[in-house]
Amino acid sequence: MRYRLIFTGQLLFTLMVAAFLVVPAMLSISAGVTVNYFRGISSGVTLQWVFQVWDLYAGTILLSFVIAAATLAVTLVVGVPSAYALHVRGGRLSRVVEEIITLPLAIPGLAIALGLLFTYQGFGGFRRSWLFILSGHVIFTMPFMVRSVMAVFGSVDIKTLDEGAASLGASPWRRFRDVIVPNAAPGILAGSLMVVTLSLGEFNLTWMLHTPLTKTLPIGLADSYASMRLEVASAYTLVFFVMIIPLLIAMQMFADREQRR
Amino acid sequence: MSAAAGHGASVRIEACGKTFADGTRALEPATLDIARGETLVLLGPSGCGKTTMLRIIAGLELPDPGGRVWFDGRDMTSVPIERRNVGMVFQSYALFPNMSVADNIGYGLKIRGLSSQERAARVAELVALTNIGGLEHRRIEQLSGGQRQRVALARAVAIRPGILLLDEPLTALDAALRDRLRGELNRLLRALGITTIYVTHDQAEAMELGDRIVVMQKGAIAQVGTPREIYFAPGNRFVAEFIGAANIIEAPLQHGHLVLPGGRQPVGGDASLAAAVAMIRPEAIRVVAAADAALSGTVDSVSFIGDRQRLVVSAASDKFLNVDAPNTIEVRAGERIGLSIAPDAVRLLPPAN
Numbered sequence: 001m002r003y004r005l006i007f008t009g010q011l012l013f014t015l016m017v018a019a020f021l022v023v024p025a026m027l028s029i030s031a032g033v034t035v036n037y038f039r040g041i042s043s044g045v046t047l048q049w050v051f052q053v054w055d056l057y058a059g060t061i062l063l064s065f066v067i068a069a070a071t072l073a074v075t076l077v078v079g080v081p082s083a084y085a086l087h088v089r090g091g092r093l094s095r096v097v098e099e100i101i102t103l104p105l106a107i108p109g110l111a112i113a114l115g116l117l118f119t120y121q122g123f124g125g126f127r128r129s130w131l132f133i134l135s136g137h138v139i140f141t142m143p144f145m146v147r148s149v150m151a152v153f154g155s156v157d158i159k160t161l162d163e164g165a166a167s168l169g170a171s172p173w174r175r176f177r178d179v180i181v182p183n184a185a186p187g188i189l190a191g192s193l194m195v196v197t198l199s200l201g202e203f204n205l206t207w208m209l210h211t212p213l214t215k216t217l218p219i220g221l222a223d224s225y226a227s228m229r230l231e232v233a234s235a236y237t238l239v240f241f242v243m244i245i246p247l248l249i250a251m252q253m254f255a256d257r258e259q260r261r
Numbered sequence: 262m263s264a265a266a267g268h269g270a271s272v273r274i275e276a277c278g279k280t281f282a283d284g285t286r287a288l289e290p291a292t293l294d295i296a297r298g299e300t301l302v303l304l305g306p307s308g309c310g311k312t313t314m315l316r317i318i319a320g321l322e323l324p325d326p327g328g329r330v331w332f333d334g335r336d337m338t339s340v341p342i343e344r345r346n347v348g349m350v351f352q353s354y355a356l357f358p359n360m361s362v363a364d365n366i367g368y369g370l371k372i373r374g375l376s377s378q379e380r381a382a383r384v385a386e387l388v389a390l391t392n393i394g395g396l397e398h399r400r401i402e403q404l405s406g407g408q409r410q411r412v413a414l415a416r417a418v419a420i421r422p423g424i425l426l427l428d429e430p431l432t433a434l435d436a437a438l439r440d441r442l443r444g445e446l447n448r449l450l451r452a453l454g455i456t457t458i459y460v461t462h463d464q465a466e467a468m469e470l471g472d473r474i475v476v477m478q479k480g481a482i483a484q485v486g487t488p489r490e491i492y493f494a495p496g497n498r499f500v501a502e503f504i505g506a507a508n509i510i511e512a513p514l515q516h517g518h519l520v521l522p523g524g525r526q527p528v529g530g531d532a533s534l535a536a537a538v539a540m541i542r543p544e545a546i547r548v549v550a551a552a553d554a555a556l557s558g559t560v561d562s563v564s565f566i567g568d569r570q571r572l573v574v575s576a577a578s579d580k581f582l583n584v585d586a587p588n589t590i591e592v593r594a595g596e597r598i599g600l601s602i603a604p605d606a607v608r609l610l611p612p613a614n
Binding site: 157165168169174178183 | 319341343344347349357359369372373417
């Protein structure tokens with residue numbers, strides 16, 4: 001009896017916490033499909049706001065995905081070999097480099113953005129292009145890629161596998177391709193999902209770095225809340241949800257699968 | 262696979278030492294020649310430098326400046342491992358989890374550009390040789406320890422290496438399996454006849470597998486010799502105690518005899534010293550009647566082992582003496598017995614430093 005009481009209490013508490021988090025999201029989404037939010041749902045249900053968002057922000061949404069894909073490409077090409085080098089070399093220098101790569105986790109996005117702006121304000125073309133935002137995203141997401149790949153390297157004794165492949169005559173490039181990357185795949189995949197999700201959702205840094213012509217999903221969202229009617233902004237939230245939720249679910253499923261192994 | 266002896270390359274390491282970045286001296290400069298087709302065992306306790314020496318020969322570590330590694334008279338010191346044509350079996354086996362057993366064995370052949378038919382033929386040959394038929398398509402995590410060990414060996418041998426390097430290949434296995442695989446490994450190495458360098462801390466492995474054994478201690482070579490030489494004529498106290506069981510006796514010498522509390526024991530060899538450190542193997546001591554023996558003592562304990570019995574005898578020497586007696590004689594604790602030891606079986610060692 002007492003056990004049931006405790007269980008019921010815990011369940012209620014959990015549901016309340018979930019409601020606290022979920023209700024605002026539901027309200028916001030429902031506002032996005034209501035004809036007139038101030039008159040409530042009785043005014044009718046519509047997708048017109050969603051279409052309007054699409055008309056206004058398709059470019060922004062597209063750019064956001066381009067930047068996320070490019071961020072992923074850069075963190076893969078630079079991050080995976082770096083993680084390999086840092087792991088195999090070891091020693092104090094590697095630790096220092098690892099710390100430097102990890103630093104953006106601790107520095108506020110605002111400060112990173114200011115640093116970038118001060119450094120590159122003279123390069124007008126670069127400053128105005130989406131590549132400027134890309135560089136910010138790469139700095140911000142790199143530690144997640146490097147860390148998750150290094151975590152896998154730590155767990156599969158990649159150094160001995162590398163030596164094994166070397167003893168069989170494989171050049172460093174062959175070893176990297178045939179042995180290192182396949183055995184680091186779980187970490188690379190986890191890191192990739194994280195990088196894409198973070199890049200799509202990043203606001204602080206991007207807010208500082210963007211121009212009216214280079215906006216990403218979250219910047220567009222802030223923009224729409226600031227300058228459009230509430231229903232449009234809410235429809236934007238809905239679009240944002242649809243874009244980012246599958247990625248979050250994939251990440252979660254992946255983490256579960258890793259844990260079961 | 263040809264059974265003729267004398268395959269592979271000869272190896273010479275010359276003044277090869279190793280100091281790690283943190284200043285640890287893992288290996289004192291050492292010089293060693295390994296003949297073509299020979300099986301050389303590097304033996305010693307952990308931290309003695311044996312694995313470092315193997316890794317220098319493999320090309321996984323660079324010796325300190327001044328050290329040189331030669332294969333068949335060619336200077337290989339700065340050649341990386343992937344161009345040394347060595348086969349290596351790692352203690353953890355280092356099998357690739359992303360490949361099947363057959364792909365693991367064939368990987369070195371693929372690197373060498375063999376066609377898939379040639380590869381398949383060679384892989385089949387090695388699967389038969391190492392007795393792992395039926396496992397070709399398994400994944401590595403589905404194999405037992407003993408099976409992994411065989412796959413690792415097959416993979417190392419598949420590329421027809423000039424030198425086969427084995428780093429404690431049996432250490433990860435349980436005792437019974439280790440004994441069986443040791444015998445198999447011995448037959449396989451003899452059949453291949455390839456130059457082999459084998460690292461172990463297990464003296465039984467070293468004895469069975471080695472043509473010659475290099476006993477190492479604290480980063481330096483303590484003694485090099487055949488198993489018989491190392492066993493019967495250890496060069497110092499460390500080797501004597503590390504290989505097999507040994508009674509170490511410190512006693513004064515008089516007219517070619519060790520003067521002991523339980524009597525006098527004649528010694529062979531140079532007996533002109535005033536005092537000696539002597540080694541006597543437990544199985545070299547024969548139990549005789551106390552009355553007519555030059556050396557006698559009291560049985561302290563008897564442990565029946567099966568193929569023999571181990572007696573601990575007091576009052577014969579300054580310390581307890583271990584004696585291996587045949588399993589048939591009747592001895593009881595407290596009994597007074599005589600000990601007969603051939604003068605040649607008493608090995609005088611250089612005084613401890």
